[in-house]
Amino acid sequence: MRKEAARLDASDTLRECRALFEIADDVAYFDGNSLGALPKAAPARIAEVVQSEWGQRLISSWNDADGEGAGWIDLPQRIGAKIAPLIGARRGEVIVADSVSINLFKLISAALAMRPGRKVVLSEPGNFPTDLYMVEGLEMQDLAERCLAERADIEAALDDNVALLMLTHVHYKTGEMFDMARLTKAAHDAGALVLWDLSHSVGAVPVDLNAVGADFAVGCGYKYLNGGPGAPAFAFVAERHQQALKQPLSGWMGHARPFDFTDDYEPAPGIDRLLCGTPQILSMSALEVGVDLMAGIGVDALVAKSRALSEFTREAMAQVVPELECVSPADPETRGSQLSWRHADAYALCQALIARRIIGDFRAPDVLRMGFAPAYVRYVDCARLVTELRDILDSGEWRKVEYAQRGAVT
Amino acid sequence: MRKEAARLDASDTLRECRALFEIADDVAYFDGNSLGALPKAAPARIAEVVQSEWGQRLISSWNDADGEGAGWIDLPQRIGAKIAPLIGARRGEVIVADSVSINLFKLISAALAMRPGRKVVLSEPGNFPTDLYMVEGLEMQDLAERCLAERADIEAALDDNVALLMLTHVHYKTGEMFDMARLTKAAHDAGALVLWDLSHSVGAVPVDLNAVGADFAVGCGYKYLNGGPGAPAFAFVAERHQQALKQPLSGWMGHARPFDFTDDYEPAPGIDRLLCGTPQILSMSALEVGVDLMAGIGVDALVAKSRALSEFTREAMAQVVPELECVSPADPETRGSQLSWRHADAYALCQALIARRIIGDFRAPDVLRMGFAPAYVRYVDCARLVTELRDILDSGEWRKVEYAQRGAVT
Structure with a gap:
């Protein structure tokens, strides 16, 4: 052998x-599905961000007006655009922000808002815990009702109370992989939306979100993308939903004009409205190295x-x-x-x-x-x-x- | 001169x-109130985290069972304990997590849950935008009602509809500083809770949260704490409120036993229940250097x-x-x-x-x-x-x- x-x-x-x-x-x-290994290019890139971009160029690194700045402000979209082809998404459909948990909250909330009169978020028992816990958070707010059905019973459970089918594409414990096309269609046939957690998929298994007509997805930066410990996560919203998308974590980075400093929130056009607070630049810069490497392969x-x-x-x-x-x-x-x-x-x-x-x-x-x-x-x-x-x-x-x-x- | x-x-x-x-x-x-300068100790520490803790010791760095591990899992509490004395808090009352915006959402939600029958979150126009926008997020969920009163009118606006008075201690634009003791007392006299945003305060002006009896606070890691671009933020919850605290961003890191991987959320005891997703370790490690430096001074x-x-x-x-x-x-x-x-x-x-x-x-x-x-x-x-x-x-x-x-x- x-x-x-x-x-x-x-x-x-x-x-x-x-x-x-x-x-x-x-x-x-x-254990690359828990913490991806360190790309050899990462230490030098991170040192550059720390010493040059932060240490020397200081606050000016947020900008990139002349094409020569570090352009920190554009990192969420820039890295998102590099992840997009790995999951069958288009440029402008993926953004890097916060954690998988936080992005789940944004997108579950958005889905519920798009299906008034329906409160059920359907998932399976034994899904990765944080996915289930984030639905519980919305249940505590009396905005959602969590319903869990075993794999074999999911399609039967898709009734007209279901606003969202939320599943993890590859199961974290057993490795079982859902038929994304079939379940997306089943959800749509029942009038529900679908949210795929790609944490154990991106960079390792075939994913074609637009081919199956998926609505939403989230995924992890620190597993197969080799983005470093606790790397920021990504979120996908199909282009057709972006204009109407409303999510409650409406922080200033998701504002149409964050530097106007106005009292009233106006969501940015497109996927940018998924941003909330100021992104953690050191962790985000490490993620970019990992994503570049995987995209290059x-x-x-x-x-x-x-x-x-x-x-x-x-x-x-x-x-x-x-x-x-x-x-x-x-x-x-x-x-x-x-x-x-x-x-x-x-x-x-x-x-x-x-x-x-x-x-x-x-x-x-x-x-x-x-x-x-x-x-x-x-x-x-x-x-x-x-x-x-x-x-x-x-x-x-x-x-x-x-x-x-x-x-x-x- | x-x-x-x-x-x-x-x-x-x-x-x-x-x-x-x-x-x-x-x-x-x-501009240290926008992006704090780079501590000279940070590049070496960050390189150690990247090359040794991530690169060499990989997944084992999450743990610290024998006192020799990197103990990433304890960083939120460990750095929180170092910030505590800078703001008049006790150990166990401060935790580092996510962004100011996200922490605002957690604590505004928690306050609303503690004041059933009251929906108003009172603040001032011209407060830092993200603070106001996060209340709008809860307003969109129909859980809060945002009310803005000019500084001089705040005390008069504290009626029995107000669940929470949410103010930024030092105004980001003018530098005006609220009398924290007086306004905290006024809020409590009206039966409301109070949340202080210390983003422009911590590390630069006197703050004594427990002396004034504050309920909640948030603050920024990348200004006077010199934690690096977009450094994670911190949150304070007075010990007396921790046992009853409920917040909807109930991710797995805030679970009582996250590694039991159970389907049902059970909040961790104490301040840990404010954690949500996996923390961004590189950014968090840089913050610790900045906090150590300030605490040392x-x-x-x-x-x-x-x-x-x-x-x-x-x-x-x-x-x-x-x-x-x-x-x-x-x-x-x-x-x-x-x-x-x-x-x-x-x-x-x-x-x-x-x-x-x-x-x-x-x-x-x-x-x-x-x-x-x-x-x-x-x-x-x-x-x-x-x-x-x-x-x-x-x-x-x-x-x-x-x-x-x-x-x-x-």
Whole structure:
């Protein structure tokens, strides 16, 4: 298997890409779906933003009137335009701002305002927690009613009380991937709007928002986009909805003329009205490096490699470590860029792997999760995961793992 | 005047502090109330976060179980605890998160929930725009009613419909400073709660939230705290309100046990429930450097220097450039750490000063605004501002200023 993996690496069209990231050669990093690795170009770019743009040019860096300024003020739109082709969106349909949670609140609110008389936001139990919690926030305000239906029952639950179907395209724990086209159509047929959370999709699986007619989407900057810890998130609004869009986090950066300093809010035209407060420029600048890198590789190559890596690993694991129950779909058409296995001691196994510099993560209560970031994961890393996990199970060394877990940010 | 300024600098107890910042010797920087200067310690710290914590230690940096990790997960509370003594708050009453705008939304919502039957949020016209716009967001949700009263009429407007009095302590344009104790008492006497925006206060003027019995506050990280462009903001909730506090931006980081990944939201105890999404770690790490620096100098020294600088400048300007109308209060007791003057050509004057490396800013339509960041502004800078402005007005060079203005972030 090691030999086959080396052969696949040698013929991999993305084999040069790992060198664009700061990852030690002896580290097999399967946690790029939690925190993407550091692009080698990032430290210099961040140092430039800190020392030159902030330190030397100070306040003038907000502007770009003469084309020579740092143009901080345009970063949300500029990075959004670079993300757009990765998700089948047009320029002007994507903006970078705040966090996934905050952007969910904006877009759920907007959807409810567009469907007066309907209050239900439909999702599934076990969706990523923050998605469900943000609906609860609107429920607390008495503006929404949260309704959860199991996957198989979602289409039946789409009645005329549903304002919005809100789903995460690739499930954070199992890697299950929704059929975005089918569910978007089902929502529309029921008169509802649809909001896709692309946190575990962007940069790793095929997404074509406009082809399926999606209304809204959000996504994460710190996973496959390699934007750095807690990188700002993005939001998508289909062009046809932008003119009418109303969202309650109406901060000054979303105003039509923020520097007129008027007392009354007037939303900016287009996607800009999703902005709220002043963007965090250092984090945003790091995100731009990650996005540039991924956009440079191109979405088709990323998607193909991602699928090949997970298929290779799924098959090898089934053969070599058959006692681990794979909870991810076997069919790559219905799976994201990750594999998860259930084991009563998943936590201890995860720690034992980490001790051998094979980094994946644990999701309570019993899931061992491995993400395949296509830009830097090698086939030899996958082979090593499988053989070392076999060895760990056989040797029993994982039984010695005792230390406490504080959790990590998905 | 130059001589007197040099004498004051020589005897200034903070004279060594300017060397802690990256500011060219020939720059007189009066825009620290818009974007604070770069602490010299920041580039190395940020590089460490990027290269070591993100690049090398990857996902493990979220944790700090053994006291040796980077502990990103604790940054919001850790930096909040350092800000607390600057504003008269206790440990556990301040947290760093999101932006001023987003934190306003959380706290206005919380206040409305605590005053059922009352919907009015009272503020003043001309308050910083985002403060007013965030109330409009809640008005759009039909949860609030915005009411604006001129300063002199605020106390009379505090009737039993008012849930919250929301004011900016130091006015961003004029520098006028509210009597926080008096207005807090007036609000409480009317059965209302009070929320102070400390964006132009923290690190420059005396603030003692608990002494005046304030309920809520927000503040900005990128002005006098020198936290970097768009640095995250902070929020204060008096301990007595924390247990009952409900806010609708109920993201996973504000959950009691975020890593249990449950479907139902349960707010964390205490101030942590103000967290929403994943914090932007690079920007947050830069803020910590700025806060450490200011906390190290100490609030009393900062406040004293700030007042002395602005008094020196106000008197010198009145004498040397009497045709500029000062719109800031003459009494330093009722003024923040800034001075503003009205002039029909304020924009051109501001640009002419910038051309001479004297950096202040313009606020539409006709205000020239100078902020006195006590940690690095020198008396000789103030003297230079006055004499060069005289020279600019006499020479008429400002009449040649034509280029367009895009605005800068206050």
